[in-house]
Amino acid sequence: MNPFEFSSVGKIIFGRGKIALLGELARGLGSVALLIHSGDDPGKGGPVDRATASLSAAGVPVFFHRQRGEPKVADVDAALAVARQNHCDVLIGLGGGSAIDAAKATAGLLTNGGQCLDYMEVIGKGQKITRPAAPWIAVPTTAGTGAEVTKNAVIGSPEHKFKASIRSEHLLARVALVDADLGESVPAEVRAASGMDAICQLIESFTSTGATPMSDAVAMRGLELAMGFRTELDAKTKRDERETMAYAALLSGIALANAGLGAVHGFAAPIGANFPVPHGVVCARLLPAVVAANIESLFETSPQNPVLGRYLWMGQTVPLKFGPGNDKALVNYLHASVAELQIPGLSTFGLLDEHIPHMVSLAKKSSSMKYNPVVLADDVLANILRSAL
């Protein structure tokens, strides 16, 4: 067996109603909290109010910073200013991956100094985070990104028209608090796109060149759960199914943080930075074509590559109606998922044929692309993107 390393957050608390523990957890980590949240505002009876009630019951003063949309360099620097001004020493990221990544980056900068761009890969100085982040708690409300257990914060830079990561094991949350009941009010289209992001992350980490025996164990269980429940991602989603997807998303985050991703996420960074398209939508639309292209390319260039056996296993994991348990069943299943969940095409967000060459050249520079199981030629990448428009 190949040697490997594996790391994750110090503690995971999973279960309905566990948001009630937030105040006690925060009190154990600091004295003044900064709550970085997306979605609802305080006073609307949603997750922010539940979090605030728990903090207040534990006697923890809290300041708020709302993260609107996916985090940008300026958002992180603004949250950092609020934290410094109010002497916040424990952070909470509450919401989808956007709020969680904003909290992750802010916690890291709070103890490491400097500005957001100093630490960003690809477009920034790429300085190392050398000190442990300020203690922070990740509380996801959507089941998708797995950002609660990842060690990178994805930040957009409008100036560079690119999204890139700040990455370090020092950024891992002290606690990931996953309460599926917080997802009650998440709109159906967000739930669908987030669920497809989780499935994409599980597939990409399982087929990544960085996959390890431990990440495989996590990814395979996540795939069994998520692909079996995929049809439940629609508007009729019930409590149990929501909890299953919250668990699958958690597993996807643990797997990707240890294995890396692939071509879908390689595209997601530049597309998300240049067009107003949600991350889960980009991933869902690209995933079937990337999987098909990877399989075809592997058969042509290295038919003995064990990753082909992994695609076959996934084909045996999807419901039988998609085919007789082979890699084609997997591709059929992914196409059907995108259609049934009515994931919109990328042209809806302004991405047109004329943008394809530039997006391909940017995607090739992305950190996720190097983990794709096979190097895809430019024309193959262009065709993949064309199929997602």
Ligand SMILES: [Fe+2]
């Ligand atoms: Fe993702």
